[in-house]
Amino acid sequence: MNDPKKWSIEWGGRTLTIEVGKYAPQTDASCICRYGDTEVLATVVEAAHPREGIDFFPLMVDYEEKFYAAGKIKGSRFIKREGRPTDEAILMARMIDRAIRPLFDNKTRKDVQVVLTVFSIDEDNDPDIPALIAASFALSISQLNWHGPISGMRIGLINGEFTLNPSYSARELASADCVIATTENQKLIMMEAEGSEIPESVVLEMIALATKHNDHMVRFLSGIQKEIGKPKLIAASEDHGLTGEELEIVHKYLAREIPRALFNQPKATKRERGQTVSELKQSLDEHLCEKQIGKDKREKALALVKEDVEQAVSRGILDDGKRVDGRGLEDVRPLLMDVSIFPRTHGSAHFSRGETQVVSIVTLGAPGDVQFLDTMETEDKKHFMHHYNFPPFSVGEVAPLRGPGRREIGHGALAEKAIRAVLPPKTAFPYTIRVVSEVLSSNGSSSMASACGSSLALMDTGVPITRHVAGIAMGLATDGKQYRVFTDLQDLEDGPGGMDFKICGTSKGITAIQMDTKSDGLPYEVVKETFAKARKAIDEILLKMSTLIASPRAELSPYSPRIYTLHIDPEKIGLVIGPQGKMINKIIDETGVEIDIEKDGTVLITSVSKEGAEKAVAAVNELTREVKVGDIFEGKVTRIMNFGAMVGITPAQDGMVHVSNLANGFVRNVEDVVKMGDILKVRVIEIDEQGRVNLTVEGVEPKPTRPMGARNGPPRGNGFRGGPPRSGGSRY
Numbered sequence: 214m215n216d217p218k219k220w221s222i223e224w225g226g227r228t229l230t231i232e233v234g235k236y237a238p239q240t241d242a243s244c245i246c247r248y249g250d251t252e253v254l255a256t257v258v259e260a261a262h263p264r265e266g267i268d269f270f271p272l273m274v275d276y277e278e279k280f281y282a283a284g285k286i287k288g289s290r291f292i293k294r295e296g297r298p299t300d301e302a303i304l305m306a307r308m309i310d311r312a313i314r315p316l317f318d319n320k321t322r323k324d325v326q327v328v329l330t331v332f333s334i335d336e337d338n339d340p341d342i343p344a345l346i347a348a349s350f351a352l353s354i355s356q357l358n359w360h361g362p363i364s365g366m367r368i369g370l371i372n373g374e375f376t377l378n379p380s381y382s383a384r385e386l387a388s389a390d391c392v393i394a395t396t397e398n399q400k401l402i403m404m405e406a407e408g409s410e411i412p413e414s415v416v417l418e419m420i421a422l423a424t425k426h427n428d429h430m431v432r433f434l435s436g437i438q439k440e441i442g443k444p445k446l447i448a449a450s451e452d453h454g455l456t457g458e459e460l461e462i463v464h465k466y467l468a469r470e471i472p473r474a475l476f477n478q479p480k481a482t483k484r485e486r487g488q489t490v491s492e493l494k495q496s497l498d499e500h501l502c503e504k505q506i507g508k509d510k511r512e513k514a515l516a517l518v519k520e521d522v523e524q525a526v527s528r529g530i531l532d533d534g535k536r537v538d539g540r541g542l543e544d545v546r547p548l549l550m551d552v553s554i555f556p557r558t559h560g561s562a563h564f565s566r567g568e569t570q571v572v573s574i575v576t577l578g579a580p581g582d583v584q585f586l587d588t589m590e591t592e593d594k595k596h597f598m599h600h601y602n603f604p605p606f607s608v609g610e611v612a613p614l615r616g617p618g619r620r621e622i623g624h625g626a627l628a629e630k631a632i633r634a635v636l637p638p639k640t641a642f643p644y645t646i647r648v649v650s651e652v653l654s655s656n657g658s659s660s661m662a663s664a665c666g667s668s669l670a671l672m673d674t675g676v677p678i679t680r681h682v683a684g685i686a687m688g689l690a691t692d693g694k695q696y697r698v699f700t701d702l703q704d705l706e707d708g709p710g711g712m713d714f715k716i717c718g719t720s721k722g723i724t725a726i727q728m729d730t731k732s733d734g735l736p737y738e739v740v741k742e743t744f745a746k747a748r749k750a751i752d753e754i755l756l757k758m759s760t761l762i763a764s765p766r767a768e769l770s771p772y773s774p775r776i777y778t779l780h781i782d783p784e785k786i787g788l789v790i791g792p793q794g795k796m797i798n799k800i801i802d803e804t805g806v807e808i809d810i811e812k813d814g815t816v817l818i819t820s821v822s823k824e825g826a827e828k829a830v831a832a833v834n835e836l837t838r839e840v841k842v843g844d845i846f847e848g849k850v851t852r853i854m855n856f857g858a859m860v861g862i863t864p865a866q867d868g869m870v871h872v873s874n875l876a877n878g879f880v881r882n883v884e885d886v887v888k889m890g891d892i893l894k895v896r897v898i899e900i901d902e903q904g905r906v907n908l909t910v911e912g913v914e915p916k917p918t919r920p921m922g923a924r925n926g927p928p929r930g931n932g933f934r935g936g937p938p939r940s941g942g943s944r945y
Contacts, residue, residue, distance in 0.1 A: 218441065222433045225366065225377035225426065227338070231350055231434075233441065242355035242443070246347035248378075250335035252282075255347030256328045257355050263322035268516070270319045274310040276344060277330040278302045278589040288587040299588050300622050305329075305341050307623045309348050311729040312394040312403035316360040319709070319731070325357065334589060337380035342367055345394065350434050354442040360733065362438060363402055364430035365394035368419045370411065375422055381590075389415070391726070393423035397431045400734025407630040410722035413744040420740060454513045459506060463514045464521065466500050467493075471525040475705075479539030483568055483656040483704045484609055486537065494518050523708030530690035530697050536706070538567075542699040545685070545750050548757050550665070552673040559773040560674025564666035566754075567703060568656035573666035575674040577773050578645035579807040579819035597636055599648045601625030601663055607652045624660035625650070628684075631664040631717035631725035632671070635678040642677055643776050643817055657703035658686035664717050664725075669758060674773070675766040682724055683754040684717035687743045691732060698742050700750045707731070716747040720755055774819045777826050781837045783814040788836050788865040796836060796864065804829040836865050840906055842897050850891045858887050860895055860908060868906035870895060873916040 217234040230247040237243035240256045247253075264271055278299060280287050287293050298306070309329065317325070329344040345365040353362040369379035370389035384390055389408035396402050401420060408416070455463070474489050481489070494515050501511045529535040534542055546567030555561045560575035584595040601624045605612035617625075628650065636646070648670060650663035661684030668682040688702035689712040699706070707713055712730040716723065728735075735743075769775070781789065789810065790797050797808055806820040806829040816833055820826035840862065848868075852859035857871040870893070875886045887893065898915045899907035909915040 220433075220437055222430070224430060227378070229343070229346065229430075231347070231437065233354070241357060242351040244347055244351050244354070245332075246343040246350070247333075248343040248346075249338040250333055251338040251340050251343055252331075252333040253340050253344045253347050254330045254332055255344065255351040256330075257348075257351045257357065258326050259355075259357055260324040264324055265322075267322055268519070270314075270317060270321055271324045272310065272314055272317065273324070273326045274306045274313070274348070275326070275328045276302045276306040276309065277328060279331055280589050282331045282334045282340075283589050285589070288592070300626065301588050301590070303619050303622050304626055305344065307619060308341065308392065308403070308405050309345050312345060312363060312365060313348055313352060313359070313361070315402055315730050315732060315734070316363070316396070318358050321358065327352070331589065337382075338378070339367070339381065339590070341392065342378055345392075346430065346434075350437070353434055353438045356443045356446045358446050361396075362431055362434040363394050363396050364427035364434065365392055365403070366423045366427050366430075367392050368423050370408070370415065370419070375419065377422075377426060389419065391416070391419050391423070393420055393427070395424045395427040395431070396734040397428075397435060398734065399424050399428055400736055401728070401740055402730060402734040404726055404728040406723070406726035407633070408723050408725070409634045410719050410724060412722045413748060416723055416726070417741060417744065421737070424737070455510055459501075459510065459514070462501070462504055462506075463497070463517055466497060467518065467521040468525070470496065471522055472529070475522070475525070475537050476529060476535060478537075481538070486705065490518065490522060493522075520709075522705065526705045527690040527692070527708055527710065530699060530706075531692060531695060534697070536699070538703070540701075542697060543746055543749065545701045545753055546703070548754065550669060550758065550761055552669050552762055557772055559770045560670045560672075560676070562666050562669035562673055564662050564669060565654075566658075566662055566665075566701065568654050569652075569659050569662045569703075570654040571650050571652050571659055571662040571666045573648055573650045573663065573670040575667075575670045575676065576647045576649075577674065577676075577769070578647065579774065579776070580639075580643050580645060580809040580817045581807060581819075582645040596639055596644075597629070597633060597646045599625050599629035599632060599650065599663070599667060601628060601650045601652070601660065603652045603655065603659065607655045607659070624663065627660050627715065627717075627725060627727050628663040628667055631682050631684055632667050632678075634724040635668075635680055635682055635719060637677045637679075643778070644676075644774075646671075646676060657701065657706075658684075658713075658715060660684070660727075661686050661715055661717065665754060665758065669762060672762045672765045675769040677765050680719045680721070681755050681758045682717055682719055683751045683758060684715060684725070685747050685750040685754065687714040687716065687747050687750075688712060689714075689730070689732070689735070689739065689743075696739060698739060698746055700746055712743075714743050714747070716744070716751070718748075718751050720752065772821070774821050775823065775826060777818040777820075777830055779816040779818070779830060779833055781814045781816055781833070783812065785837045786810055786812075786814065789816065789833055791865070800829050800832045804832070808833075832864070835863055838863055840866065840868075840897060840900065842900060844897045845894065845911060846897075847892055847894050850887050850889055850893060853883055853887070853889055855883065858883055858893075860893050862895065862897075862906065862908070866906065868895065868897065868908040870908045870910060871916075874898075874909035874913055876910065877913050 219232040221228050221230045227249055232245040237256045240258050243256045245254050327348050331340045349362045352359040367378050368391045369376040369387040371387045389411045391406035394403040474493050498511050549565040552562045554563050558574050559577050563572045586593045601621050603621050648667045652659045664684040671678050686702040688699045688706050690697050691710045710732045714728045717725040804825040806818050806825050809817040818826055818829045846862040848860040848862045850858050851861050857869055859867045862868045872880050872883050880886055894911040895908040896911050898909050
């Protein structure tokens, strides 16, 4: 706090500044990272003591959106302070977590929390990259046993050109948007990408470019770390409570029994393999008991089984190309899929790959059913949503149902990215689309199964997607010297040193990528090989999907709503809406439809009932009808005056029948001929410059009348009941 310091670097065409020693003095480390006018505070705190009774590293990464950073007040009428994180904040936190987690000592049991707080945001620079840089730097200068720094960069592909850390507006034009994090030895440690069917070769170019520029940032951060970084705490040696001789007994026994137990059951299920591991623990306990090793030490020895099993699975892949289920390294598990599985949904599909089983259900809604986004960064509407549910029974567990967690939100967003590239434009298919993927069984990459199931379900619905999307999760076995990439990751195969490299695409290219690893990063040659093998698997899955359903159904389900599109003069939007929504609400109440009106005069009428839609279309057409001289109407008398009668010719417009045109003979008193509420058949004989309409009763030869608005003439006005038209978009 008494010695603030600041460093700057030109990066991606803008200045990035890091400042320490000014804020958050009670943390283990903190810094402010500024990029343009976007500013993020990173703080790191490690608990003083290990957490007891857990078998994982308890890292928490939180990304805090603050509306004040954008000069906004939360849009909710009743809640003005920030509450639970938005989906976008959760996705940011997960991305940063995946980048930094591999470089921690996974055996530590002390809680570590990294909090990224956005203090300021400009209109060009997304806070996610400064937040990633800030987290990397704060961890680097702290005492925590973290082996960074790393750097992350966004690469956009815009009009065939690569752009470094593109602005928000530039990203709207991008055909690919990739965030790529690499280490000081230029290894890929995290990747998040979305693309419009981008060739693998282009993605590899983006990775190479990001690695080059990230290396510049890593060297910058490393220089500051050497200048001000605290000495790293030496990792505590793992205390199993066993002597060297006892450890040798344990490992020797497991090395003999694990291959015998796991590699001789190629048809075993995930649950059966889990039971085998439990039995292995029981037999180890009995073996150690025979060796007269005490109960406390035996319990500690049992904790070693999981690690030895994972190492044995990796060694089987590395040494012999052998997997526990007997597959070859490039084999995809058996595929099973079908569509139209539920009778009353708008579209549905089932997709299974091995024991991973997902059903995806599509619901079509009106344009007004879009999701409204009110975040720190944007106010927008979302007309395509993919939601992913992962109930505990899908992995044979018992747990309370608490709603979607971070995992569900992250996996749902990944499949949503994968599908977005093949959706029709809103102008061609104006429906709001919601896909829900229900995971019924999970044994490896249910998110990729969700992408496949969603593609099938959308075609089953009749949504005109351009082509199928499939996804696959690629794995890695390595001992630090040699490696093997394998296809279709499943249980026991995602151990230390491995990776979970999820790749989605069509027959034409990549649509989404999410990669994380349990190693210190992936060399470029591993990444290149992964893409090549993933392409082979994706093509195999796409072929099976296309055999089942090759193109979107020509007709929507009879239970799907239909959207009828009209185009009216934007100046007449107010006529359709009416004063305080009177006219549009009347149509909705009488026909049971939903009506959405765009500012350009596009009227979208959504209805399951064809009859109701036709009535609504007729009503809107009548409201906005262009009245012309010679048109004949039947209308109700709405007002009696001493010089004539006003007759409603459309629901939104009246016309004047002068007393001289009520009958062929002389009329002394208007009410001698017509009364309020009478129905008259009238013909338009004149429309003046102000749009006021003169009528004559059909069959009566029109006679010259005084100009409207002259003495003893009708009152001045525009002739519209309910006042002047309103403009703008609206939904009721």
